[in-house]
Amino acid sequence: MAYAIRVHKTGGPEALKYEEVQVGAPGAGEVRLKQHAIGVNYIDVYLRTGLYPQPTSPFVPGMEGAGEVMAVGAGVTDLKVGDRVAYAGPAGGYSTERLIAADRVVKMPDGIDYKTAAAMMLQGMTVRYLVRKTFNVGKGTTCLWHAAAGGVGLIACQWVKHLGGTLIGTAGGPEKVKLALDHGAAHCIDYKKDKDFVAKVKELTGGKLCDVVYDSIGKDTFPASLDCLKPRGLFVTFGNASGPIEAFNPGILAAKGSLFMTRPSLAAYTSSRADLVETANDLFDVVSKGVVKINVNHTYSLKDAAQAHIDLEARKTTGSIVLLP
Ligand code: NDP
Numbered sequence: 658m659a660y661a662i663r664v665h666k667t668g669g670p671e672a673l674k675y676e677e678v679q680v681g682a683p684g685a686g687e688v689r690l691k692q693h694a695i696g697v698n699y700i701d702v703y704l705r706t707g708l709y710p711q712p713t714s715p716f717v718p719g720m721e722g723a724g725e726v727m728a729v730g731a732g733v734t735d736l737k738v739g740d741r742v743a744y745a746g747p748a749g750g751y752s753t754e755r756l757i758a759a760d761r762v763v764k765m766p767d768g769i770d771y772k773t774a775a776a777m778m779l780q781g782m783t784v785r786y787l788v789r790k791t792f793n794v795g796k797g798t799t800c801l802w803h804a805a806a807g808g809v810g811l812i813a814c815q816w817v818k819h820l821g822g823t824l825i826g827t828a829g830g831p832e833k834v835k836l837a838l839d840h841g842a843a844h845c846i847d848y849k850k851d852k853d854f855v856a857k858v859k860e861l862t863g864g865k866l867c868d869v870v871y872d873s874i875g876k877d878t879f880p881a882s883l884d885c886l887k888p889r890g891l892f893v894t895f896g897n898a899s900g901p902i903e904a905f906n907p908g909i910l911a912a913k914g915s916l917f918m919t920r921p922s923l924a925a926y927t928s929s930r931a932d933l934v935e936t937a938n939d940l941f942d943v944v945s946k947g948v949v950k951i952n953v954n955h956t957y958s959l960k961d962a963a964q965a966h967i968d969l970e971a972r973k974t975t976g977s978i979v980l981l982p
Pocket residue numbers: 697698699700779780783804805806807808809810827828829830833873874877895896897898899900921922923924969970971972973974975976
């Protein structure tokens with residue numbers, strides 16, 4: 658018997674229904690997975706509320722997981738029953754078993770357990786493309802990273818430090834600030850206390866400001882985030898935890914110093930198999946070497962996915978969240 662959390666009608670956390678489902682045999686190019694751990698990400702909230710278009714109706718949320726191959730479909734030659742694999746997308750993760758295209762999963766290295774893998778594939782590969790591809794962070798790079806104690810944030814603190822960059826974080830409350838600092842942030846602004854984070858960034862950089870701002874908050878931090886950038890700096894808006902940025906006149910980018918702006922997605926940076934494998938391998942490398950530690954700070958049973966969403970949206974969580982089937 659297989660079970661999944663399904664959304665029939667988008668809405669609040671109560672839209673997440675735990676139901677028995679038929680999984681079926683894998684089709685050509687697919688594998689069937691027995692899932693051992695499932696990652697929870699902010700994108701799951703956007704899909705549940707309807708902010709992002711739902712893939713199917715009903716749909717099973719969840720973009721991230723790790724498990725073992727139970728069956729392989731026709732034409733799958735590089736995976737076999739029993740292989741340990743992990744993935745970040747497509748949706749369908751909140752389930753005990755699922756079908757997935759074989760070219761979207763990667764084999765897990767021996768030293769990484771299922772819980773860690775489920776917690777890191779989406780957030781870790783996101784940080785990897787943001788710091789290596791969207792902007793090439795290195796010695797001398799100063800960046801501002803909002804929500805530095807979150808799932809993506811704690812990985813970013815460690816990875817930016819590893820690359821020799823200086824990360825100025827923001828986080829809500831002293832405990833979160835401490836967590837970000839403990840994970841490698843050079844500074845962390847408590848934006849609950851210091852609401853004018855622009856002034857703090859000016860102070861911390863001696864007026865030099867940042868080369869790049871990574872903003873996943875959206876509405877609440879825009880356009881203030883732009884004022885943290887040097888002329889010709891890069892504004893990376895990659896999420897909308899407080900709601901999406903409203904339409905604006907691009908002339909603001911000229912007025913604030915010929916700024917660049919991008920709105921990237923993990924899907925676009927890992928759409929080819931080669932990009933997915935390169936990104937995953939880089940992540941496995943930093944985690945296996947202990948350069949980046951994955952903090953699974955919250956674990957819930959799959960049945961309790963709604964509570965995980967309530968806590969994530971209430972800003973009660975830090976690091977990564979995992980559901981266990
Ligand atoms: P987090 O663990 O970072 O949780 C979100 C955090 O955002 C909260 O803990 C909170 O931290 C902060 N926040 C600020 N304002 C609000 C608000 N109004 N409501 C809720 N939270 C708020 O989540 P994830 O690590 O899963 O994701 C982080 C962000 O990265 C998300 O916006 C997500 O969409 C984005 N993302 C984008 C990807 C892409 O490729 N474009 C891929 C992966 C993630 P605090 O209290 O410290 O402010």
